[in-house]
Amino acid sequence: MEWEAVIGLEIHAQLATRSKIFSGASTDFGAEPNTQACAVDLGLPGVLPVLNKEAVRMAAKFGLAVGATVAKRSVFARKNYFYPDLPKGYQISQYELPIVAKGKIEIELESGEHKTVGITRAHLEEDAGKSLHEDFHGMTGIDLNRAGTPLLEIVSEPDLRSAAEAVTYLKKIHSLVRYLEICDGNMQEGSFRCDANVSVRRKGADKFGTRAEIKNVNSFRFVEKAINFEIERQIELIESGGQVVQETRLYDADKDETRSMRSKEEAMDYRYFPDPDLLPLIIDDAFVEGVRKTLPELPDAKRERFVKDYGLSNYDASVLTTSRELAQYYEAVVKAAKGEAKLSANWVMGELLGALNKENKDITQSPIGAQQLGGMICRITDNTISGKIAKQVFEAMWAGEGDADAVIEAKGLRQVTDTGAIAKIIDDVIAKNPEQVEQYRSGKDKLFGFFVGQVMKESKGKANPGQVNDLLKQKLDNK
């Protein structure tokens, strides 16, 4: 039996505002518990929410970036449930009239094929606090610093057909919100979270199967594993005669499995209704146009430009545009390297990203600045150093030993391009290896490499490889 998975994602992106969505408390991460939870966040009697303009602007910015409609009029609703991390007894969210509706985004599948994923809606809501279940004599500790942090909940259409597709889409949205500077994308700190709705159906069927919702999975890898586990679980369940129940499931990364959180019987009844504390949100054209002006070049456009202007492959351009910071870094390197786009791409993607990965750093933490790397590339193109020696220079710059020029001087790495000096080394090598010379001249061409190696070794790697090749050929062949 052939099965097909149907997946939709609900992404919660914490908006990078300074203050909360409905109060003037700070949203900084990592403060002492409850020091950033004011009367509004605590839901004390008599308080009133006042909406943060910046949160509205950021939601609209996202809407424009995914070609969605930014609603002229949207409405906040109360989603009722009792849970101590939300002391009001309800979450302020948007229900029937969200601020962003009907967008779409294109993803590139592993096969190279492009696929458009629908974005049903994106709405503004407030985050809840955190519950800590350990060490409080059988009680639960509540930290409400996070309560009231603005969230943009981005809901996709059930357009995704595999865990890999879901992760590709998730990464795309992750990259987009960071490009837009509306969310820092930090998954460990919970700034970017994801719930997955997963169901399976027989291939070719047009009705969806019953879905299960997997809650709050906090890394790309776990999203993929959780969805794959859930697909397998549902297929096995149905094939053995069972039925999938609509429920919320939690992914346990240690056991690599999902398990039931709430059963259908106690399913939540949220009883949404318009929040009487908040008037409808009215946005005029001027506001939307103002936001449109702040849109940066988006990842897809940037990638296309990199291919066109720098002559990069689609793959290289995709890697270099994964984040806005990396793209900026790369462009600065190219500029400093006087337009050596391809060589710059090789160094950024090869040595630099490799070294950063090894130390678990991102591009903003690179010990080598773009100017420095570009400067080093100039020394390769003007023949001061060879590509091989450049790796030594790179390592020295990484270790904080200064710019390329300083390193080259201090370590005496300048390439030998003086023909006389190289010829002298070649003569020595030829004199020292009469047997090999004989063999080479009697037709053993492969030995050429041996001579190049010897000359490079004698010059401590500093002889210009092109000149060594030319001179060596002359001297070996013309005698």
Place this chain on the structure above:
Amino acid sequence: MSLSRDQVTKIAHLARLDIAEADVAKYQSELSNILTMVEQMSAVDTKGVDPMPHPFDLGQRLREDEVTESNQRESFQAIAPQVEAGLYLVPKVIE
């Protein structure tokens, strides 16, 4: 429209109201009466009328994104039943 006993108990549970078994019948009839009264509005033709989310025909005013609240944890926690290590303590809520 009339509510069943089960519906009344469910509504009470959702609102976390502890109602006495003996009072269920009374609530059942009172709530049903309210619903019957509200039901009269269904007779009005609302075709082409936008749902009204708020009685005032106004949009909401927005706040600039500024931190205006300072740390008042001590005052807030002075009236909390139980606190520890800066946290509010509540009965265990693990699902």
